Amino acid sequence: MANIVVTFTDAQRDPPSELIIPLEKGSVADTENIAIGATSTAGSKTAAADKRIVSILAEDECWIMIGAAPTAVAASGRKMSSGERLQFLCEVGEKVACIQV
Secondary structure (H helix, E strand, O other): OOEEEEEEEOEEEEOOOOEEEEEEOHHHOEEEEEEOOOOOEEOOOOOEOOEOEEEEEEOOOEEEEEEOOOOOOOOOOEEEOOOOEEEEEOOOOOEEEEEEO
16 A cells, blocks of 8 residues: 655754745654555644644655645645655644545
8 A cells, every 4th residue: 555655844944034945854854654545544743843844755646635633535635646745834733634546
């Protein structure tokens, strides 16, 4: 069974502007695998104050949803292709859910 690989981390910030630079900090990475199945599956890891960037790698096509109590629904949310990697800025307490295409 294919998974999505979800990593919550922080990003470098440019202090004068607080601009977020898309460079992950490995020292605060928190990763989990979530199985892509016929029903929505949410991960257990959540965004924290020091881990608000989520990087998602899809091993197969799927739909994802990010939120405090997310439920992924086919044809809703964000579709990911097999092998695609995306990054999102999350609010504290949010997690990721996925469902197969």
